[in-house]
Amino acid sequence: MYIDLMQFLTQAVGLVAWVFLAAGVYAAIEKALGGPAQSGGE
Amino acid sequence: MESIAAEIAFMATSAGKAFVILMDPMRLMYLSAGCMMGLVLGIVPGIGGLAGTAMLLPFTFNMDPYTAFALLLGLGSTTATGDPIPAILFGVPGGAASAATVLDGFPMAKKGEAGRALSAAYMSSLMGGIFGAFLMAVSIPILRPVMLFLGSPELLAFSVLGISMVAILSGSAPLRGLTAGCIGIMIAMIGTDPQSGTLRWTFNSLYLWDGLPLTPQLLGIFALPELCDLLISRTAIAADTSVGNIYKGQWQGVQDCFRHWWLILRCSWIGGGIGSIPGISASVVDWLAYGHALKTEKGASATFGKGDVRGVIASESSNNAKEGGALVPTVAFGVPGSATMAILLGAFLIHGLVPGPDMLNKNLDITYAMVWSVALANILGAGMCYAFSPQFAKLSVLRFSLILPAVLGIIYIGAFEATRQWGDLYTLLLFGVIGWIMKQFKWPRPPLILGLVLGDTIERYLFISVERYGLSWLDRLVVAVLFTMAIVGLVRPFLQDIRYHARDYNPTSAAREPLTTTGPIWIMAVVRIALATTFGLFLADLATFILSLTSARFEPAIAMSIVVTCVIAGPLLAWSIYRRRITQDIVMLAVIPVALAAAQLLPANVPMFKVVFANSATAVLVVLGLAFLKSLLVGLIVVLWLSRDQGTRNNLISHVNAYMDNLWTSWDILKVGFTRMVTGFQAPRFHISQLFTIFVIGILSSALLMSLSWDFSAKIVPLVVGTAALLAAGLSLLNDMCRKPEPSLGSLAEQAMADVEQRINASESGATENVGAVAEKKIHMDITSDTAHVPIDILLKRAARFFGYLLVFMVVMSVIGLIPTVGLFVVFFMRYENSERWTLIITYASVLVVSITFVFEHIMHIPWPPTYMGQWFPVLKMIPSL
Numbered sequence: 001m002y003i004d005l006m007q008f009l010t011q012a013v014g015l016v017a018w019v020f021l022a023a024g025v026y027a028a029i030e031k032a033l034g035g036p037a038q039s040g041g042e
Numbered sequence: 043m044e045s046i047a048a049e050i051a052f053m054a055t056s057a058g059k060a061f062v063i064l065m066d067p068m069r070l071m072y073l074s075a076g077c078m079m080g081l082v083l084g085i086v087p088g089i090g091g092l093a094g095t096a097m098l099l100p101f102t103f104n105m106d107p108y109t110a111f112a113l114l115l116g117l118g119s120t121t122a123t124g125d126p127i128p129a130i131l132f133g134v135p136g137g138a139a140s141a142a143t144v145l146d147g148f149p150m151a152k153k154g155e156a157g158r159a160l161s162a163a164y165m166s167s168l169m170g171g172i173f174g175a176f177l178m179a180v181s182i183p184i185l186r187p188v189m190l191f192l193g194s195p196e197l198l199a200f201s202v203l204g205i206s207m208v209a210i211l212s213g214s215a216p217l218r219g220l221t222a223g224c225i226g227i228m229i230a231m232i233g234t235d236p237q238s239g240t241l242r243w244t245f246n247s248l249y250l251w252d253g254l255p256l257t258p259q260l261l262g263i264f265a266l267p268e269l270c271d272l273l274i275s276r277t278a279i280a281a282d283t284s285v286g287n288i289y290k291g292q293w294q295g296v297q298d299c300f301r302h303w304w305l306i307l308r309c310s311w312i313g314g315g316i317g318s319i320p321g322i323s324a325s326v327v328d329w330l331a332y333g334h335a336l337k338t339e340k341g342a343s344a345t346f347g348k349g350d351v352r353g354v355i356a357s358e359s360s361n362n363a364k365e366g367g368a369l370v371p372t373v374a375f376g377v378p379g380s381a382t383m384a385i386l387l388g389a390f391l392i393h394g395l396v397p398g399p400d401m402l403n404k405n406l407d408i409t410y411a412m413v414w415s416v417a418l419a420n421i422l423g424a425g426m427c428y429a430f431s432p433q434f435a436k437l438s439v440l441r442f443s444l445i446l447p448a449v450l451g452i453i454y455i456g457a458f459e460a461t462r463q464w465g466d467l468y469t470l471l472l473f474g475v476i477g478w479i480m481k482q483f484k485w486p487r488p489p490l491i492l493g494l495v496l497g498d499t500i501e502r503y504l505f506i507s508v509e510r511y512g513l514s515w516l517d518r519l520v521v522a523v524l525f526t527m528a529i530v531g532l533v534r535p536f537l538q539d540i541r542y543h544a545r546d547y548n549p550t551s552a553a554r555e556p557l558t559t560t561g562p563i564w565i566m567a568v569v570r571i572a573l574a575t576t577f578g579l580f581l582a583d584l585a586t587f588i589l590s591l592t593s594a595r596f597e598p599a600i601a602m603s604i605v606v607t608c609v610i611a612g613p614l615l616a617w618s619i620y621r622r623r624i625t626q627d628i629v630m631l632a633v634i635p636v637a638l639a640a641a642q643l644l645p646a647n648v649p650m651f652k653v654v655f656a657n658s659a660t661a662v663l664v665v666l667g668l669a670f671l672k673s674l675l676v677g678l679i680v681v682l683w684l685s686r687d688q689g690t691r692n693n694l695i696s697h698v699n700a701y702m703d704n705l706w707t708s709w710d711i712l713k714v715g716f717t718r719m720v721t722g723f724q725a726p727r728f729h730i731s732q733l734f735t736i737f738v739i740g741i742l743s744s745a746l747l748m749s750l751s752w753d754f755s756a757k758i759v760p761l762v763v764g765t766a767a768l769l770a771a772g773l774s775l776l777n778d779m780c781r782k783p784e785p786s787l788g789s790l791a792e793q794a795m796a797d798v799e800q801r802i803n804a805s806e807s808g809a810t811e812n813v814g815a816v817a818e819k820k821i822h823m824d825i826t827s828d829t830a831h832v833p834i835d836i837l838l839k840r841a842a843r844f845f846g847y848l849l850v851f852m853v854v855m856s857v858i859g860l861i862p863t864v865g866l867f868v869v870f871f872m873r874y875e876n877s878e879r880w881t882l883i884i885t886y887a888s889v890l891v892v893s894i895t896f897v898f899e900h901i902m903h904i905p906w907p908p909t910y911m912g913q914w915f916p917v918l919k920m921i922p923s924l
Contacts, residue, residue, distance in 0.1 A: 003900045011922050012892045018862055019887040022869045036877045
């Protein structure tokens with residue numbers, strides 16, 4: 001079983017950055033709309 | 043003798059070979075991984091072993107069959123081992139199979155005996171599981187001679203019997219089950235017809251030419267509805283896991299199991315035996331075993347339901363033994379004993395294995411590898427439970443917002459593995475919606491799956507049978523017997539319904555006055571004994587025939603026929619006498635079977651088996667009829683001789699009268715019930731669930747219309763099956779709309795549950811302080827309606843949102859690839875649906891995407907669906923899944 005470790009690490013870092021980006025954008029939108037939705041907005 | 047020795051040697055070699063193959067470290071690792079997943083899925087709310095098996099199936103495509111079955115059976119055999127943890131600790135079963143464990147396990151935990159209850163549950167699970175594997179190992183040598191009689195016609199008949207049994211038994215609505223089964227067969231027919239090359243229901247789509255792939259359908263029908271309900275009900279099993287020391291009392295639990303070994307053996311037998319009957323699912327087995335223990339154990343009615351360890355042992359040993367039992371018909375006849383086994387059958391077909399005789403000859407080592415897998419999985423599973431109970435217990439506090447995103451990602455990846463086209467994902471979504479609607483409106487899903495898996499096989503066997511035997515295959519003995527069983531199975535619920543309608547009809551109000559029968563009841567006895575001896579003679583001939591197969595020089599002796607007949611007829615007679623409490627004239631009665639058996643030799647000896655094993659059901663009927671007439675003749679002579687005396691003769695006449703009267707009464711009951719059933723209609727009422735039935739009828743009709751223009755060989759099976767489905771669906775709709783609402787008998791599970799409920803309540807009646815406890819029990823028994831507490835508008839809104847998520851997920855995935863979409867989805871879903879903390883969200887999302895990348899991209903090298911971004915900017919393809 002061959003695993004390209006460097007490629008995997010790069011991808012992992014990129015994906016984590018992607019998650020942070022998504023969370024940041026969502027948090028910004030949430031703040032602009034005023035507070036988190038309560039349990040699915042119901 | 044030599045042949046028997048060779049047989050034993052062959053089986054021992056295969057078993058040994060299978061064991062060595064399974065001991066390979068890689069396979070053991072997969073087996074343990076399967077066990078671990080089975081345990082986790084058994085405990086995590088919402089996803090059972092069924093959805094788990096469906097999710098694992100696509101990842102076994104590249105494995106060899108031994109490894110694939112080790113993984114799948116590892117998961118399948120251990121879900122019932124992990125089940126009792128939430129059942130005992132929190133009073134909520136992790137899956138349907140341990141609903142009865144709650145009754146005694148939860149009170150034990152309340153008394154501070156959680157460790158003892160858990161330990162007893164693991165140990166009995168282990169013993170039950172091993173018993174199941176043993177049952178399968180034992181039935182292989184028994185079934186091997188039987189396999190000599192099985193050709194395509196017999197296997198076809200087995201498949202038909204399997205589907206009809208599952209349709210009838212798997213829910214409370216046999217007609218809907220039948221419709222679902224037929225629709226499954228029709229869906230399996232989509233694509234190019236192998237006989238004539240006709241394109242069936244392909245709608246000019248290239249994707250449909252090869253037929254709809256199995257895995258997206260399985261995942262859609264069994265995994266997505268579970269996830270959707272998880273989002274709708276939004277409940278975790280338990281709020282907190284402060285459960286105290288659950289290691290205390292473990293040794294006592296083990297001792298309990300060894301003390302009650304006989305109970306474990308009986309309940310395992312119930313589990314294994316019932317598991318091998320197609321259609322009776324996991325949710326019934328534990329109730330039946332619990333009910334059995336309640337009836338037979340000493341002092342059970344006083345202590346059961348209040349924390350008696352025997353209750354835990356009974357239900358847990360039965361639900362683990364079921365897996366081994368269910369494997370037997372799956373492997374030998376290609377008829378899955380349960381929905382999990384239907385998925386396993388799908389794995390068979392994917393790996394190019396044909397269930398049936400081959401599995402017990404050429405591929406016997408694979409079959410034995412399955413036996414070993416079940417046994418080892420149970421040992422590993424119980425071991426893991428002993429070691430990690432507290433950790434497993436924590437799993438049951440998992441919220442839906444933590445379970446759903448990860449599982450959904452794996453479902454998408456798995457569905458795409460089927461043919462690696464976008465069509466797989468559309469199929470997944472479509473069947474997800476269908477599956478959820480079926481679950482909500484209580485349409486049984488297992489028959490649909492069975493139809494999907496068996497549809498192709500049924501058509502192929504039918505063509506081979508017709509090509510090879512013409513129409514005479516219908517007359518083959520086993521085929522005739524199996525089809526008769528299927529028809530009886532179909533008619534039985536109808537008859538039950540008729541009787542149910544006449545339940546308050548009092549036959550004594552009729553003009554005939556009842557005749558009292560005391561004294562010897564000769565007519566009855568003679569008719570019964572004639573039947574018994576005929577049957578006995580048939581069995582005797584069968585036995586001699588089988589013996590003559592094992593060693594060629596064996597000559598069946600007539601004397602042996604008589605002896606065997608008496609041996610078989612004797613106990614039947616004794617039973618008949620005992621039931622009727624006849625104490626006099628036993629000696630006289632004993633003379634009769636001997637006379638009757640001897641009567642079979644009149645007028646000349648016709649060795650029955652020569653005709654029987656020309657393999658024609660008609661010939662058998664003729665021979666049996668003749669034998670019966672001969673018995674009856676001698677019986678009449680005996681009766682006449684006995685009735686020389688006036689008193690006996692009077693008795694005889696009065697008995698004949700009473701017998702006729704009985705017949706007349708049951709005919710009356712049928713007549714009244716039928717009249718009431720037919721006339722018990724009212725003006726149609728409408729209900730939202732009927733829309734689905736109407737929709738099904740519409741689809742079926744248009745599918746049938748389309749099929750009319752095909753070649754004869756391409757349309758015959760779809761036409762027959764479709765017409766049956768249309769009839770069943772139409773009747774079901776008529777029933778729904780026009781029948782007066784009446785309390786019905788309910789499904790097998792409901793009946794078994796009601797039985798236990800009634801017994802426990804009966805033991806507690808009078809004690810007013812226990813009313814609360816009884817009410818509590820009723821709530822725990824009700825695990826099927828997990829979304830019933832949600833108001834209908836919220837339910838619809840949440841379901842719409844769930845399928846909306848799926849749709850948006852797919853759209854985003856088509857642009858930026860699956861793995862980045864999972865990251866986005868987790869963030870949005872967890873924050874929007876349940877306002878989770880950001881630290882948790884980011885950790886969860888990062889770990890999930892990185893591990894999906896590692897496992898699926900770097901270890902399994904899975905090809906991802908093509909994406910728009912990847913096509914537009916090929917340089918971005920270094921991002922995984924883009």
